[in-house]
Amino acid sequence: MNDQLRTERPKEPFETVVNDEFYTLIRAAPSVHQFRFKSRGANAYLIQGSRRTALIDVGLASTFPYLEAGMRHLGCAPADVDLVILSHEHLDHIGAAHLFNGKALIAAHRLAANKIALRDDFATLRKMFNEPNVPFEVDLWLEEGNLIDLGDFQLRVLHTPGHTSACISLFEQDKGLLFAADTLMPGGVMGGIFGSGSISDYIESLHRLAGLNAKVLMSGHGRLSSTPILDAQTAIERSRALLSDTGQLFDALDARENFEPIMQSVRDLNKLDD
Ligand SMILES: [Fe+2]
Numbered sequence: 001m002n003d004q005l006r007t008e009r010p011k012e013p014f015e016t017v018v019n020d021e022f023y024t025l026i027r028a029a030p031s032v033h034q035f036r037f038k039s040r041g042a043n044a045y046l047i048q049g050s051r052r053t054a055l056i057d058v059g060l061a062s063t064f065p066y067l068e069a070g071m072r073h074l075g076c077a078p079a080d081v082d083l084v085i086l087s088h089e090h091l092d093h094i095g096a097a098h099l100f101n102g103k104a105l106i107a108a109h110r111l112a113a114n115k116i117a118l119r120d121d122f123a124t125l126r127k128m129f130n131e132p133n134v135p136f137e138v139d140l141w142l143e144e145g146n147l148i149d150l151g152d153f154q155l156r157v158l159h160t161p162g163h164t165s166a167c168i169s170l171f172e173q174d175k176g177l178l179f180a181a182d183t184l185m186p187g188g189v190m191g192g193i194f195g196s197g198s199i200s201d202y203i204e205s206l207h208r209l210a211g212l213n214a215k216v217l218m219s220g221h222g223r224l225s226s227t228p229i230l231d232a233q234t235a236i237e238r239s240r241a242l243l244s245d246t247g248q249l250f251d252a253l254d255a256r257e258n259f260e261p262i263m264q265s266v267r268d269l270n271k272l273d274d
Helices: 003-007 061-073 110-117 199-210 228-252 255-271
Strands: 015-019 023-029 032-037 044-048 053-056 083-086 105-109 140-142 147-149 154-159 168-172 177-181 216-219
Touching (some): 015 061, 044 061, 105 110, 199 228, 216 228
Parallel strands (some): 053 083, 083 105, 105 140, 177 216
Antiparallel strands (some): 032 044, 044 053
């Protein structure tokens, strides 16, 4: 082998099926496709199992036409989807879910389902996206350890909090397929810690994902990756650095002063019942 071949990065084994100005459709594995929207919608994944067809996340309502177009390219209509699995409550992942309501079953971790049911706009980051505010019902409230059987795909539900309290990852162990949404991204890019999230929970979740025998990483944003374990290790290093930085930040703040407005509002609210 010559030097040039030895140092070349191996070509990612993912075939681009469609690449237009609005979205890219990429084959991640047999019967598994990634939809990458060229706007703010998060990635969606279509799994065409031998018994059931599932979507993992659905992007925004504004990107739904491209999701539909890509699905038709794969011989699948939205009405053929049996199950929509939402990785967490952020609107860029769930914005088009109402378009499946009453057709496919919609599933999410119980903490995400609760936020969606209560129409918690702060938790869903509704104001970050200019989207219609259409309510929808979550049919299946998932827990850690649930198994979703699509026939030739068995998706294990892993509760991986950190980015938010309600994040799940899905792992197909026999095929080494990891759907990690915003918990783990290619190259160890961090998804951020939002409202109900926790950097400590995030680090623990990343350790958990690093320990899986994953071969293909399918994330909520960005490209596909064939180095999930390496990606997780990089993300752990970055998260630890973030934890250290935020620790220094809190040290620099006067905690009492910082929390006083919150405590005062709690005291004010409690007075209403006196
Ligand atoms: Fe998110």
